[in-house]
Amino acid sequence: MAQNPERRAALVDAAIDVLAREGARGLTFRAVDTQAGVPTGTASNYFANREDLLDQAGRRVYTRLAPDPASVAHALETPPSRELVRHFMHDIVRRVTADRTGYLALLELRLEATRRPDLRRTLTARLQPEYEESIRFHLAAGLPGDRSTVSVLYFAMLGLIVEHLTVPEVIAADPIEALIDAIVDRVVPRE
Incomplete structure (x- = not known):
């Protein structure tokens, strides 16, 4: 499946929002989809697993704070x-x-x-x-x-x-x- 880089970035930013608000235990694909305002299942199409999502969120935070x-x-x-x-x-x-x-x-x-x-x-x-x-x-x-x-x-x-x-x-x-x-x-x- 072809992936949209802007949507991926929006999902990672949504993951950061979820992490800040709910903590790591609240970080689920469904929570990220809800935060990003995309259909359920979208985040799971962009990230292999929760660890991948955590890793991408960590990378993005450094870009935002640089x-x-x-x-x-x-x-x-x-x-x-x-x-x-x-x-x-x-x-x-x-x-x-x-x-x-x-x-x-x-x-x-x-x-x-x-x-x-x-x-x-x-x-x-x-x-x-x-x-x-x-x-x-x-x-x-x-x-x-x-x-x-x-x-x-x-x-x-x-x-x-x-x-x-x-x-x-x-x-x-x-x-x-x-x-x-x-x-x-x-x-x-x-x-």
Whole structure:
């Protein structure tokens, strides 16, 4: 059967919506069909099985959350500094807040990976290079700090984002912008 790439993309986006709303256990072909507004059985024509659907959703989330290359290039026109790191950290939170559904779906995939070794391998294959690329990017751009700086920044921001998107009341007393600035100020050395 010939497959429509636009419909496949819509089904994957629908799967992301279902993951964010219902969790991995609620991700069924029927739920995806309903979310996408297509006839029952459509998703099963596009994906070999549920694992394939989970894998495709994981891949798509990263595309949705990725920074705009032109914006990154523009930001890199300024000299490397703690302020530039701050800019990039604020941009990360802006992007995940703008696509809250995508990030929540990613969190659901991470949780599901604790129960599914194949998904864990898939996510590890995606997350490990992403983590290393973050370090490589930071160092290659000449931003202040070393590998350890980037690691601490990466995991501190990850925790802040999880709180911000899941239980924002925990950090309600402190504006997220101020928390990002505090993380950068404490982790990234002065030039």
